[in-house]
Amino acid sequence: MSIEIKSRFPIFTEYPDLVYLDSAATTQKPDTVIAAITDFYQRGNANIHRGVYPLAAKATARFEASRDKVQRFINAKKREEVLFTPGTTAGTNLVAQSFVLPRLQKGDNVIITAMEHHANLIPWQVVCQQAEAELRVIPMSTKGELDLKAYSSLLSPKTRMVALGHISNTLGTINPVEDMVLEAKQQGVPVLIDVAQSIAHYPIDVQALDADFIVFSGHKLFGPTGIGVLHGKEEWLHQMKPYQYGGDMIRDVSFSNTTFAGLPNKFEAGTPNIAGAIGLGAAIDFLNAIDRASALSDLKHLQAYAESSLLALPGLSLIGTAKERTAIFSFALDDIHPHDIATFLGEEKIATRAGHHCTQPIMDFFGLPATTRASFSIYNTTDDVDRLVQTLAEIQAFFS
Numbered sequence: 001m002s003i004e005i006k007s008r009f010p011i012f013t014e015y016p017d018l019v020y021l022d023s024a025a026t027t028q029k030p031d032t033v034i035a036a037i038t039d040f041y042q043r044g045n046a047n048i049h050r051g052v053y054p055l056a057a058k059a060t061a062r063f064e065a066s067r068d069k070v071q072r073f074i075n076a077k078k079r080e081e082v083l084f085t086p087g088t089t090a091g092t093n094l095v096a097q098s099f100v101l102p103r104l105q106k107g108d109n110v111i112i113t114a115m116e117h118h119a120n121l122i123p124w125q126v127v128c129q130q131a132e133a134e135l136r137v138i139p140m141s142t143k144g145e146l147d148l149k150a151y152s153s154l155l156s157p158k159t160r161m162v163a164l165g166h167i168s169n170t171l172g173t174i175n176p177v178e179d180m181v182l183e184a185k186q187q188g189v190p191v192l193i194d195v196a197q198s199i200a201h202y203p204i205d206v207q208a209l210d211a212d213f214i215v216f217s218g219h220k221l222f223g224p225t226g227i228g229v230l231h232g233k234e235e236w237l238h239q240m241k242p243y244q245y246g247g248d249m250i251r252d253v254s255f256s257n258t259t260f261a262g263l264p265n266k267f268e269a270g271t272p273n274i275a276g277a278i279g280l281g282a283a284i285d286f287l288n289a290i291d292r293a294s295a296l297s298d299l300k301h302l303q304a305y306a307e308s309s310l311l312a313l314p315g316l317s318l319i320g321t322a323k324e325r326t327a328i329f330s331f332a333l334d335d336i337h338p339h340d341i342a343t344f345l346g347e348e349k350i351a352t353r354a355g356h357h358c359t360q361p362i363m364d365f366f367g368l369p370a371t372t373r374a375s376f377s378i379y380n381t382t383d384d385v386d387r388l389v390q391t392l393a394e395i396q397a398f399f400s
């Protein structure tokens, strides 16, 4: 991993000993993202879309320029298809309530996978309960690979949505979403892809992928929290009702009736996270300026190094061993409780996560209360892996 990239993240200057292995939860922020947010509040703060004074016009221009950056970044056909949301969770709920629920009849079904984050599970469970529809779950193997034959048999003329996580935040599995979209399309079934864990590392081209909706959060790709993107195909977005009502999403309002603005404003009620959108634009600029292909190749090397180093520890077992995976490792170590492991690691300035990672059904599947998870990103190094593995060995010695 390049030291130049790491030096762009001020948190590592502030805490030179920090080994940050929790990027699946949230990534650290590069200097230019922090500067863009600070600059907005110091020199550009005004509300958008309303004021006619220069500061407001500039704030609007910067906010909308970020939409253009997102459009180019994901290769959306039109900027109107890019909606700013508070994050992945908000985008999925919007699609569940505004797109699926009105189409869902008793006896219909929605398909998800056995490895979804709760954010791509509960919104569908709730609409299925509301409409007396069925939530169908594509099973997985103990390696954490989806059963694609089962997927084919779950698809039916009554399927109203297939909602898939691209990369599992717990198992690291990379799901074959391209093929799965194709299969759903052959049956005329719309697809949503949660790219929260892939967007930072893998190129996402929404036109090539041809999903109807994709959702992600800015904070997983080096941007701020509280901002995210829902990309939807224009034809669907036009048909959908707004999800929230209020300022900035209307055309005309009277006490007897309201007509709504066009896209994308129809889905962006209220003052949005303006600084967040500008910060997300800066995160995209940051990613566009680095060599993403070589960053991904470095990450894959680091993943291989981490995997062999972790597996060299007797008593360590990986939870999730799919062939296609990314640098996210959930593991068990002897019978030491994951919270003890993560606390001990934390005292040694190694940030990992212990818990169910918002995927309780995965924990149930593996019969575990929790796992420890180490997730890597572009600023991690082989030294980070060595410190992790060495400290895990000390933890083992302490508990034995």
Ligand SMILES: Cc1ncc(COP(=O)(O)O)c(C=O)c1O
Residues within 6 Å of the ligand: 024, 025, 086, 087, 088, 089, 090, 117, 119, 120, 165, 167, 168, 169, 194, 196, 197, 217
């Ligand atoms: C795969 C996946 N989906 C959805 C989410 C939810 O993202 P957010 O909390 O930013 O809405 C996460 C966050 O960890 C995730 O990893």
